[in-house]
Amino acid sequence: MDGSFHTPEWHAARLASLKTTHTLTWEEYRQKQKEEELKKVELEADTDMLMREYRAQLDAERAMKLSKGRNYSSDRSTKDRKERELTDRKGRDSKRKRSKKRKHSRRGSSDSSSSSESSSSDEEEFRKSRSSSKRPKRERKHKSRGRHSRT
Template sequence: MDGSFHSPEWHAARLASLKTTHTLTWEEYKQKQKEEELKKQEVEADTDKLMREYRAQLDAERAMKLSKGRNYSSDISRKDRKERELTDRKCRDSKRKKSKKRKHSKRRSSDSSSSSESSSSDKDESRKSRSSSKRPKRERKHKSRGRHSKPK
């Protein structure tokens, strides 16, 4: 035994396969690299051309929009704006109605509770207590005004 793990037939087949495969020479390799570089440049040129066309189209659209003026709006946006205004009005009207109903219900409940539970003298006392609670706030306001309005 010579220590190799492969038979002489395998070595013969291996050498034959190595001879049949074509390895590139340095000249062939340089030529192939040049061709690949040319292909890359063509692809880049095409993408640049497409990008320039796209930018030109965008610039043209922008110029058209700017030439129409600042206050110009398309029909679609006008329709949208009208629809938004109608919905806003409906919302505002419904809020007003709700707030009016709340105010009326508060008045009714306060009137009914005060008239049924208390007499006229009780009403006077409650008014006095309300007004007395308001007076200190007014006095505070006046005091603060007096401080700031004093000349130096």
């Protein structure tokens, strides 16, 4: 009995298949590796170019939006803008009415004072009231506390 696992026909077929298959030589292998490397470099160059174009497009859009102004928003419609303008006008009108009422009440209190006071004292009071209204609340509180503690 033959000690091999395969028949002599199988061995002959195996040797024939080994001879017919092409194995790469070192030069062929190096050439193939260079070609693959060139393909990778070209692919990276293409992606870099696409990324630069995309960044340029984004920068152009950003510049357009910034050039339109601070309060510009493209998602707001003209209808919303008109409604906002109407509400703003109403708010301004009510503020004007309130300020007119305040002015009239100030004048009324100064008119009710004695007529012996001169107009210069009225101006001084007006200046004092304006200057005190400009101060923050904290300063006013501290100042009023100091006056009460001294007396």
